[in-house]
Amino acid sequence: MQNIKRLDLADAGTLLAAAKAAAQAIGVSMCIAIVDDSGNLIAFERMDGGKIVSITIAIDKAFTAAAARRATHDYNTASQPGMPAYGVNTALGGRMIVVGGGLPVVWEGAVVGGIGVSSGTPEQDRLVAQEAIDRFLS
Amino acid sequence: MQNIKRLDLADAGTLLAAAKAAAQAIGVSMCIAIVDDSGNLIAFERMDGGKIVSITIAIDKAFTAAAARRATHDYNTASQPGMPAYGVNTALGGRMIVVGGGLPVVWEGAVVGGIGVSSGTPEQDRLVAQEAIDRFLS
Amino acid sequence: MQNIKRLDLADAGTLLAAAKAAAQAIGVSMCIAIVDDSGNLIAFERMDGGKIVSITIAIDKAFTAAAARRATHDYNTASQPGMPAYGVNTALGGRMIVVGGGLPVVWEGAVVGGIGVSSGTPEQDRLVAQEAIDRFLS
Amino acid sequence: MQNIKRLDLADAGTLLAAAKAAAQAIGVSMCIAIVDDSGNLIAFERMDGGKIVSITIAIDKAFTAAAARRATHDYNTASQPGMPAYGVNTALGGRMIVVGGGLPVVWEGAVVGGIGVSSGTPEQDRLVAQEAIDRFLS
Numbered sequence: 001m002q003n004i005k006r007l008d009l010a011d012a013g014t015l016l017a018a019a020k021a022a023a024q025a026i027g028v029s030m031c032i033a034i035v036d037d038s039g040n041l042i043a044f045e046r047m048d049g050g051k052i053v054s055i056t057i058a059i060d061k062a063f064t065a066a067a068a069r070r071a072t073h074d075y076n077t078a079s080q081p082g083m084p085a086y087g088v089n090t091a092l093g094g095r096m097i098v099v100g101g102g103l104p105v106v107w108e109g110a111v112v113g114g115i116g117v118s119s120g121t122p123e124q125d126r127l128v129a130q131e132a133i134d135r136f137l138s
Numbered sequence: 139m140q141n142i143k144r145l146d147l148a149d150a151g152t153l154l155a156a157a158k159a160a161a162q163a164i165g166v167s168m169c170i171a172i173v174d175d176s177g178n179l180i181a182f183e184r185m186d187g188g189k190i191v192s193i194t195i196a197i198d199k200a201f202t203a204a205a206a207r208r209a210t211h212d213y214n215t216a217s218q219p220g221m222p223a224y225g226v227n228t229a230l231g232g233r234m235i236v237v238g239g240g241l242p243v244v245w246e247g248a249v250v251g252g253i254g255v256s257s258g259t260p261e262q263d264r265l266v267a268q269e270a271i272d273r274f275l276s
Numbered sequence: 277m278q279n280i281k282r283l284d285l286a287d288a289g290t291l292l293a294a295a296k297a298a299a300q301a302i303g304v305s306m307c308i309a310i311v312d313d314s315g316n317l318i319a320f321e322r323m324d325g326g327k328i329v330s331i332t333i334a335i336d337k338a339f340t341a342a343a344a345r346r347a348t349h350d351y352n353t354a355s356q357p358g359m360p361a362y363g364v365n366t367a368l369g370g371r372m373i374v375v376g377g378g379l380p381v382v383w384e385g386a387v388v389g390g391i392g393v394s395s396g397t398p399e400q401d402r403l404v405a406q407e408a409i410d411r412f413l414s
Numbered sequence: 415m416q417n418i419k420r421l422d423l424a425d426a427g428t429l430l431a432a433a434k435a436a437a438q439a440i441g442v443s444m445c446i447a448i449v450d451d452s453g454n455l456i457a458f459e460r461m462d463g464g465k466i467v468s469i470t471i472a473i474d475k476a477f478t479a480a481a482a483r484r485a486t487h488d489y490n491t492a493s494q495p496g497m498p499a500y501g502v503n504t505a506l507g508g509r510m511i512v513v514g515g516g517l518p519v520v521w522e523g524a525v526v527g528g529i530g531v532s533s534g535t536p537e538q539d540r541l542v543a544q545e546a547i548d549r550f551l552s
Contacts, residue, residue, distance in 0.1 A: 008186050041193050044182040048146050048416060052453050052481035055179050057505050081495045089501035094508055098501035122498040139425060139521060140324060142418040142451075149415060175418075176452035177328050205328035219357045222398040225365040225374035229333050232370055245415065284462050317469050320458040324422050331455050 006036045007105060007113035011136070012043040015105070015115055019132035023047060023117070030119040030128060031058035037112050039067030047119075054118035060095045061102030061125075066114025073100030073126055101125025105133055144174045145243060145251035149274070150181040153243070153253055157270035161185060161255070168257040168266060169196035175250050177205035185257075192256035198233045199240030199263075204252030211238030211264055239263025241271055282312045283381060283389035287412070288319040291381070291391055295408035299323060299393070306395040306404060307334035313388050315343030323395075330394035336371045337378030337401075342390025349376030349402055377401025379409055420450045421519060421527035425550070426457040429519070429529055433546035437461060437531070444533040444542060445472035451526050453481035461533075468532035474509045475516030475539075480528030487514030487540055515539025517547055 007015075012034035023030040029049030034042045039062075046055060061072050068075070075098040078085040089098040100122035105113040115132055117125040145153075150172035161168040167187030172180045179197060199210050206213070213236035216223040227236040238260035243251040253270055255263040283291075288310035299306040305325030310318045317335060337348050344351070351374040354361040365374040376398035381389040391408055393401040421429075426448035437444040443463030448456045453476070460469060475486050482489070489512035492499040503512040514536035519527040529546055531539040 009183060012183075038190075040184075040190050041182060042184050044179060045147060045150075046178075046180050051483060052178050053478065053506060053510060054482075057502075060505065076498070076500055079501060089504045094504040094506065097505060099499055099505075139526065140420040140422045142420050144416040144418050146416045174452070176450075176454055178452055202329065206330075207327060222352070223375055224352055225355060226333075228365045228370040229336065229373060229375075230329060230370065234329060250415065285459060288459075314466075316460075316466050317458060318460050320455060321423060321426075322454075322456050328454050 004037060005107055005110050005112045007034065007042060009042060011113070015132045015136050016043050016045055018135040019115065019117055019128050020045065020047065022128040022131040026120070026124060026128070028120040028124055030117055030125070031055050033058040033062040033116040035059070035062040035066045035114045035116070037066060039063040039114065042113070051119045057097060058101070058116040058118040061097045061099070061116030061118060062114040063095060063116070064097045065102035065104045065116065066111060068096070069104050069111045071104065072097050072102035073122065076100060076122070101129055103129045103133055105136070142175060143245055143248055143250045145172065145180060147180060150251070153270045153274050154181050154183055156273040157253065157255055157266050158183065158185060160266040160269040161258070164258070164262060164266070166258040166262055168255055168263070169193050171196040171200040171254040173197070173200040173204050173252045173254070175204060177201040177252065180251070189257045195235060195237070196239070196254040196256040199235045199237070199254030199256060200252040201233060201254070202235045203240035203242045203254065204249060206234070207242050207249045209242065210235050210240035211260065214238060214260070239267055241267045243271055243274070280313060281383055281386050281388045283310065283318060285318060288389070291408045291412050292319050292321055294411040295391065295393055295404050296321065296323065298404040298407040302396070302400060302404070304396040304400055306393055306401070307331050309334040309338040309392040311335070311338040311342045311390045311392070313342060315339040315390065318389070327395045333373060334377070334392040334394040337373045337375070337392030337394060338390040339371060339392070340373045341378035341380045341392065342387060344372070345380050345387045347380065348373050348378035349398065352376060352398070377405055379405045381409055381412070418451060419521055419524055419526045421448065421456060423456060426527070429546045429550050430457050430459055432549040433529065433531055433542050434459065434461060436542040436545040437534070440534070440538060440542070442534040442538055444531055444539070445469050447472040447476040447530040449473070449476040449480045449528045449530070451480060453477040453528065456527070465533045471511060471513070472515070472530040472532040475511045475513070475530030475532060476528040477509060477530070478511045479516035479518045479530065480525060482510070483518050483525045485518065486511050486516035487536065490514060490536070515543055517543045519547055519550070
């Protein structure tokens with residue numbers, strides 16, 4: 001039998017609030033998704049003005065990061081033409097997101113969830129996700 | 139050009155908190171989704187213990203209620219065998235949910251969003267959704 | 277080699293305008309779709325106030341009617357529990373619509389297209405579609 | 415509560431007619447789609463001779479432009495190999511179109527809808543979409 005550590009709703013709320021604060025600090029309305037260790041959604045918020053396409057992209061970034069246990073910007077590099085993971089972005093009907101902004105949440109060495117951020121540039125999305133995790137872990 | 143009224147994130151947060159309180163009052167961990175007038179997700183929470191299948195069901199109940207401007211329990215009746223809307227539940231790839239727990243949010247005569255609740259019985263889901271709307275409007 | 281007769285865009289416009297007039301006459305804002313003999317979309321309009329879910333449902337009603345060469349209300353009867361076509365509504369990922377409001381357009385004995393109407397009751401949708409065809413053929 | 419501005423069917427008809435005139439002027443039969451601020455279809459026409467694949471591409475170009483508030487030809491540049499948004503085209507099951515011909519419709523500073531044009535070269539599609547918007551705004 002396995003023992004799994006998993007974000008609870010209170011953790012997800014902390015991550016979400018931190019991401020929202022970071023997004024507000026750079027003046028971008030974002031979609032923010034928090035998933036558990038299995039990639040299933042725990043909490044989601046679309047800030048007023050967040051993009052409609054970013055709803056699914058944020059959820060799928062969080063899913064990719066948690067379920068593949070890898071940052072989506074790492075996949076961006078790894079899936080470039082000529083690279084071994086080239087084409088992975090079309091897997092799972094397109095749920096594998098290879099654009100920055102999805103990060104696994106690691107706790108005591110284990111992936112316990114993921115965060116996905118979308119509506120800014122991939123770099124903005126990634127920084128907001130990272131800041132949320134940094135604040136959560138501290 | 140049309141002028142549309144739409145729930146904002148603060149409204150969605152109020153509805154979500156009210157639904158969560160109502161769910162806690164009956165001791166059922168639920169998934170709760172709030173969508174806008176067009177059926178697009180604004181906010182979502184899965185309470186600790188909420189069912190995995192209920193993530194999508196809650197989101198799709200809210201979508202159905204807002205985008206069809208009709209309570210999902212009304213569709214349950216209207217789509218029974220022998221009824222004119224029989225079979226509507228498989229439209230939109232199955233996103234049309236005909237199980238109770240999805241309600242349109244009506245403001246000054248217009249549908250401004252929807253709420254979807256899932257994890258309890260359809261009757262429990264419906265009552266929690268209704269209580270959230272009642273508290274929101276008061 | 278086959279010779280196929282097919283609605284052109286002008287025909288589709290005539291059908292669409294007639295359906296719109298019939299919908300206005302009963303005071304219901306509807307989604308109206310016209311497809312060709314192969315079930316592919318030629319023209320679509322969502323009247324102000326037409327339902328969001330009805331966009332896809334209208335298109336799929338027209339598709340079903342043309343591509344199956346059968347009225348969707350006939351499928352409603354034929355797909356009831358115990359009937360031979362029971363379950364057909366889940367085929368094609370749910371694109372087979374068995375709710376009234378989709379009619380094939382028949383010209384000189386051949387199906388040259390289809391019309392799908394959605395947002396009212398199935399009976400209203402069907403009558404509006406029928407009135408559009410009647411006006412088109414006269 | 416938010417106040418949203420959204421194209422109505424009359425606006426969509428104006429955009430569609432202008433796009434059709436621009437397409438006829440260059441002698442290309444096109445598919446033209448107009449969506450609202452949330453990316454949902456308002457009106458569509460396939461000119462006689464418009465391509466079958468272009469039905470969905472035009473609709474999804476309009477969706478992408480409105481729901482991401484960005485021209486699809488901008489995504490074409492941003493999603494090239496080595497670029498940060500590389501791979502975004504497979505998100506949302508492939509509904510994110512990164513080929514030119516989709517433009518947001520901006521009114522008083524807000525995105526109130528989108529137009530998608532397909533069947534010509536991406537450059538032709540883009541010019542037809544732009545001409546429709548120019549004529550609409552004037």
